[in-house]
Amino acid sequence: MEYIPNVLFTLILALGIGFFVRNIKKLSRNIRLGKDVDVSDNKPTRWKNMARIALGQSKMVVRPIPGILHIIVYVGFIIINIEVLEIIIDGVLGTHRIFAPLGKFYDILIGSFEILALLVIIAIIVFWLRRNIIKLKRFFKSEMSGWPKMDGNIILYFELVLMTLFLTMNGADYQLQQMGAVHYVEAGYFPVSQFIAEFFDGFSVSTLIVIERVCWWLHIVGILCFLNYLYYSKHLHILLAFPNTYYGKLTPKGQFKNNDAVTKEVKVMMDPSADPFAAPAEDAPMPEKFGASDVMDLSWVQLLNAYTCTECGRCTSECPANQTGKKLSPRKIMMDTRDRLEEVGKNMDSNKGVFVDDGKQLLDNYITKEELWACTSCNACVEACPVSIDPLSIIMDIRQYLVMEQSAAPSDLNNMMGNIENNGAPWPFNQMDRLNWKTES
Amino acid sequence: MSNELKVPTMAELFAAGQQPEVLFWVGCAGSFDDRAKKITKAFVKILNKTNVSFAVLGTEESCTGDPAKRSGNEFLFQMQAVTNIEVMNAYGIKKVVTTCPHCFNTLKNEYPGLGGNYKVLHHTQFLKALLEEGKLTLEGGTYKGKRITFHDPCYLGRANNVYEAPRELIRKLDAELVEMRSCKQRGLCCGAGGAQMFKEPEKGDKDINVERTEQALETKPEIIAAGCPFCNTMMTDGVKHKEKEASIKVMDIAELIATAENL
Ligand code: SF4
Numbered sequence: 203m204e205y206i207p208n209v210l211f212t213l214i215l216a217l218g219i220g221f222f223v224r225n226i227k228k229l230s231r232n233i234r235l236g237k238d239v240d241v242s243d244n245k246p247t248r249w250k251n252m253a254r255i256a257l258g259q260s261k262m263v264v265r266p267i268p269g270i271l272h273i274i275v276y277v278g279f280i281i282i283n284i285e286v287l288e289i290i291i292d293g294v295l296g297t298h299r300i301f302a303p304l305g306k307f308y309d310i311l312i313g314s315f316e317i318l319a320l321l322v323i324i325a326i327i328v329f330w331l332r333r334n335i336i337k338l339k340r341f342f343k344s345e346m347s348g349w350p351k352m353d354g355n356i357i358l359y360f361e362l363v364l365m366t367l368f369l370t371m372n373g374a375d376y377q378l379q380q381m382g383a384v385h386y387v388e389a390g391y392f393p394v395s396q397f398i399a400e401f402f403d404g405f406s407v408s409t410l411i412v413i414e415r416v417c418w419w420l421h422i423v424g425i426l427c428f429l430n431y432l433y434y435s436k437h438l439h440i441l442l443a444f445p446n447t448y449y450g451k452l453t454p455k456g457q458f459k460n461n462d463a464v465t466k467e468v469k470v471m472m473d474p475s476a477d478p479f480a481a482p483a484e485d486a487p488m489p490e491k492f493g494a495s496d497v498m499d500l501s502w503v504q505l506l507n508a509y510t511c512t513e514c515g516r517c518t519s520e521c522p523a524n525q526t527g528k529k530l531s532p533r534k535i536m537m538d539t540r541d542r543l544e545e546v547g548k549n550m551d552s553n554k555g556v557f558v559d560d561g562k563q564l565l566d567n568y569i570t571k572e573e574l575w576a577c578t579s580c581n582a583c584v585e586a587c588p589v590s591i592d593p594l595s596i597i598m599d600i601r602q603y604l605v606m607e608q609s610a611a612p613s614d615l616n617n618m619m620g621n622i623e624n625n626g627a628p629w630p631f632n633q634m635d636r637l638n639w640k641t642e643s
Numbered sequence: 644m645s646n647e648l649k650v651p652t653m654a655e656l657f658a659a660g661q662q663p664e665v666l667f668w669v670g671c672a673g674s675f676d677d678r679a680k681k682i683t684k685a686f687v688k689i690l691n692k693t694n695v696s697f698a699v700l701g702t703e704e705s706c707t708g709d710p711a712k713r714s715g716n717e718f719l720f721q722m723q724a725v726t727n728i729e730v731m732n733a734y735g736i737k738k739v740v741t742t743c744p745h746c747f748n749t750l751k752n753e754y755p756g757l758g759g760n761y762k763v764l765h766h767t768q769f770l771k772a773l774l775e776e777g778k779l780t781l782e783g784g785t786y787k788g789k790r791i792t793f794h795d796p797c798y799l800g801r802a803n804n805v806y807e808a809p810r811e812l813i814r815k816l817d818a819e820l821v822e823m824r825s826c827k828q829r830g831l832c833c834g835a836g837g838a839q840m841f842k843e844p845e846k847g848d849k850d851i852n853v854e855r856t857e858q859a860l861e862t863k864p865e866i867i868a869a870g871c872p873f874c875n876t877m878m879t880d881g882v883k884h885k886e887k888e889a890s891i892k893v894m895d896i897a898e899l900i901a902t903a904e905n906l
Pocket residue numbers: 517520521522523524530531532576577578579580581582583584593594
């Protein structure tokens with residue numbers, strides 16, 4: 203009988219982790235639906251970027267208030283996770299505070315966890331106020347209604363509850379230690395929860411044990427739930443920010459990749475020795491689709507981008523089109539890409555792993571032409587993103603599809619392109635007049 | 644004045660067995676747009692004054708393909724690029740300078756992958772280098788103490804991380820450089836990029852150039868300095884929209900320098 207808690211704990215742990223692994227597998231399968239790109243270059247720079255942008259949060263401090271608060275929550279969560287390690291070992295072995303023999307060091311650890319937990323609670327409250335009372339503009343764009351809005355708050359509630367459970371558990375523990383309860387070794391330093399312990403004055407040992415145990419269990423079960431919540435949430439960025447910053451763009455922001463499929467065709471056209479009437483070779487591959495109309499046409503890095511997006515809206519608030527009331531929102535581009543990818547993934551799940559055409563695509567069903575044509579390609583969104591997401595590359599890939607596969611550019615742009623084709627300038631001027639400025643007064 | 648401009652073409656120099664140090668890529672706006680032609684001429688005046696050995700392609704130059712590429716017409720872009728690269732490679736061009744950040748970006752970043760490898764400079768970088776080499780000397784007189792704000796062109800700034808060259812030139816003019824609320828990395832676009840120049844904007848509640856001009860006006864400038872012919876047009880329109888054209892001028896850095904030097 204006495205092993206029931208250990209067995210139960212191990213079961214819950216296995217379940218939580220098992221479910222998480224299943225989600226990660228799904229995630230990785232969905233990301234792999236994207237086209238392959240070679241990102242094996244410049245490893246040292248990539249590691250550096252990851253260390254600087256993801257680990258070092260370098261882009262977050264561009265906006266100092268949320269930046270510093272975010273760093274508190276982030277550091278808090280990483281450090282407090284050391285405590286989770288102890289909880290897991292205790293849970294499996296049925297021990298209590300197994301790291302206690304570390305002595306002074308243990309005191310410092312617990313003490314700093316507590317202070318961080320308190321800071322995290324303060325940061326979370328400020329975040330909540332910014333979202334719900336101050337109503338920061340970037341959290342109230344049209345794409346932020348329904349689930350995304352709820353998601354943002356659920357994460358805050360989750361974290362608040364976890365931190366409160368952690369501190370209450372410590373408070374009860376501290377009180378039990380003071381009372382010399384068996385099993386509750388005197389260990390740790392409780393700068394914050396000692397004040398909670400004051401509320402427990404006069405409680406009996408058995409009541410306190412119940413409080414301590416309930417908090418302990420809820421805390422660890424909560425953490426496992428949170429772990430599994432990630433996949434459905436913008437909070438996935440706490441994991442994906444790392445690979446995403448590693449695979450982020452290294453070339454100058456203004457450099458848009460040259461489409462290799464087009465290069466091949468252009469080479470053939472420009473090659474004077476090529477016979478334009480030659481029959482295509484037997485093994486000639488199907489002509490590639492130019493540009494992207496659905497998630498499978500994007501690269502896997504772009505799909506990873508979509509899962510990494512934390513919906514913070516820094517991109518959208520810097521976007522000149524969005525600032526002047528246009529429909530375009532780079533955040534929505536990323537959210538749409540993720541939503542469509544999820545839809546494709548679910549479609550595959552219910553069709554034995556193959557995608558069955560559902561008559562939908564990313565273009566039109568999610569992202570409209572009006573949004574796409576409003577982009578000035580200014581790179582403000584790319585610069586603003588704290589986790590190296592490139593919404594502009596998706597916009598450009600879909601524009602390529604619209605123009606090269608559908609000839610669906612706005613008519614003004616068609617005129618401009620016609621001019622380039624005919625006279626080598628976007629306006630209807632003759633190429634032979636190109637040097638006239640020299641003699642004009 | 645203008646007929647005194649010395650503008651050799653690559654073809655002329657080639658026929659004479661000469662090779663200039665640098666190709667001046669004029670660009671479509673610089674060749675055809677009335678406002679931008681003034682920038683082109685101002686820059687040529689500086690080149691002439693400092694005896695830079697340069698040439699233009701003249702009628703052999705064609706659009707870099709930037710607006711086609713940003714519109715999604717990769718095919719047209721690459722056709723343009725391959726044609727231009729053929730011309731430039733035939734002349735053995737090594738170094739290019741241009742007054743247009745869009746040409747600058749495309750030539751510098753997107754041509755190498757298609758066989759065009761050149762050292763490409765924006766004219767503000769080129770002018771800064773002339774200054775450092777002592778070939779160009781600037782006297783502040785004309786602009787001493789004037790409030791000048793610089794609008795970062797997206798394709799020079801964020802796209803290629805060039806923020807300091809134009810600013811240093813303004814400072815060298817002894818002008819008072821004032822920064823807008825959003826500048827450098829966070830500079831707001833003028834609204835022309837991504838081929839927007841050639842189409843009507845989508846429905847919204849304001850034009851981007853007006854928004855940007857308002858930011859510029861907040862700095863109470865006497866001059867809004869630009870480094871791009873398209874930004875120049877957009878900001879000029881913005882200033883007109885705000886009915887401030889009598890008191891505020893929009894000028895390219897090259898024009899500032901040419902005027903300061905009485906060229
Ligand atoms: S690149 Fe396009 S989407 Fe991104 S900020 Fe600029 S206009 Fe907006």
